[in-house]
Amino acid sequence: MSQLIQADSSAVYNPKEAAAVAVAIAWVVAIGGLAIAALIICGWRGAKQATMDWLRGKATIVCR
Amino acid sequence: MKDPKITSNGFLVESDTLSLSTDLTIRVNTLHDVVNDAHHTLDPRASQLISMLAHGIVYGDWLAYAKRCLSDVDDSFQILGFLNDIGGLQVQRTLMGRISLKLFRFRRRFHGIKNEPYTRRLPIGIGNLCRAVFYATSSLLVAIVAVSVVLYTVGIQLADVIWYGVGLYCAVWGSIVAHEQVHVWFVADAGAIIQQGMRIGILHKPLIRQREYTSALAGPIVGALFGLIVCASIGEVTHSPYLLPSGYMLVVAHLWSWAPSYGDGMVLWKRKENRRVNS
Numbered sequence: 059m060s061q062l063i064q065a066d067s068s069a070v071y072n073p074k075e076a077a078a079v080a081v082a083i084a085w086v087v088a089i090g091g092l093a094i095a096a097l098i099i100c101g102w103r104g105a106k107q108a109t110m111d112w113l114r115g116k117a118t119i120v121c122r
Numbered sequence: 123m124k125d126p127k128i129t130s131n132g133f134l135v136e137s138d139t140l141s142l143s144t145d146l147t148i149r150v151n152t153l154h155d156v157v158n159d160a161h162h163t164l165d166p167r168a169s170q171l172i173s174m175l176a177h178g179i180v181y182g183d184w185l186a187y188a189k190r191c192l193s194d195v196d197d198s199f200q201i202l203g204f205l206n207d208i209g210g211l212q213v214q215r216t217l218m219g220r221i222s223l224k225l226f227r228f229r230r231r232f233h234g235i236k237n238e239p240y241t242r243r244l245p246i247g248i249g250n251l252c253r254a255v256f257y258a259t260s261s262l263l264v265a266i267v268a269v270s271v272v273l274y275t276v277g278i279q280l281a282d283v284i285w286y287g288v289g290l291y292c293a294v295w296g297s298i299v300a301h302e303q304v305h306v307w308f309v310a311d312a313g314a315i316i317q318q319g320m321r322i323g324i325l326h327k328p329l330i331r332q333r334e335y336t337s338a339l340a341g342p343i344v345g346a347l348f349g350l351i352v353c354a355s356i357g358e359v360t361h362s363p364y365l366l367p368s369g370y371m372l373v374v375a376h377l378w379s380w381a382p383s384y385g386d387g388m389v390l391w392k393r394k395e396n397r398r399v400n401s
Contacts, residue, residue: 062168062197063153063204069160071208073241073316073323074385076258078301078345080320081375082294083262085368090269096276104277109363122277 092117133240135219136182141212142175143243157314157325167191168201209243209316239319246313254317255298266291286364289356293349297372301345308337338389346376
């Protein structure tokens with residue numbers, strides 16, 4: 059390919075911002091994990107509340 | 123994994139109509155990108171093939187001609203790959219083409235083959251920026267909908283689930299628009315929006331160092347504040363317990379752009395390195 063096109067080395071084309079979207083997806087997946095944990099723990103009854111204490115790394119799930 | 127109607131690039135279908143971005147011009151054997159003043163040198167055969175795209179051509183016809191011109195058909199895919207990398211290809215596709223390409227890309231992904239994402243180039247403008255950020259966050263939207271269904275199945279109140287999903291997506295989308303709009307202001311509208319998968323950026327001519335540095339600092343800060351304020355406001359009004367932590371997450375997400383491997387971070391760390399070398 060280098061025989062067909064010689065790209066201008068001074069030009070920068072890579073789009074930049076993926077950090078915000080990637081971190082947001084990781085966050086949503088973490089929330090999803092908490093929800094699935096609530097489903098497993100509480101079973102068909104479901105949960106009244108599921109919260110996460112991010113500082114202490116503790117999840118609290120209150121089943122119905 | 124062969125489909126005769128879809129190329130090995132995995133982002134084009136033979137029925138697509140291809141054209142060249144209006145930011146690109148060909149003079150003799152040079153491809154000039156007006157937006158960032160780049161000059162790419164072309165082999166005469168590549169120049170001829172790229173010139174054919176200038177006025178729009180059906181991809182199948184272009185490929186047939188390229189196979190006659192080039193000794194190796196892979197060279198034609200590499201020409202298209204290069205044009206795609208610089209956001210130089212504009213594609214018009216039929217509904218059937220969209221469906222067949224989505225299925226093909228899904229099958230490839232299922233077999234562990236990475237798909238080449240299409241790179242979209244749009245003129246600078248708030249409407250185009252909103253559109254580009256929507257495309258970049260479409261996978262996030264799918265994740266939010268899926269997790270919302272799980273949350274509702276678990277027994278979380280429907281109102282909480284909806285407020286959380288809508289609030290989070292609006293906060294992420296709005297914060298990225300705000301972040302990029304700051305960069306657009308520093309470029310003074312002389313550039314283009316480039317979006318590839320989850321990645322989005324502003325293509326422009328080189329800025330003076332101080333302006334580039336200020337832009338790299340200001341963009342993430344504005345994005346972070348916007349996201350936090352939206353999450354905190356919706357959380358306050360709806361009493362949803364999930365939104366304020368999401369706001370903090372958005373602050374981390376935007377300030378993560380300052381890491382050396384990301385666009386804004388590269389600018390900041392390069393300046394720091396230059397100062398260290400000069401001192």
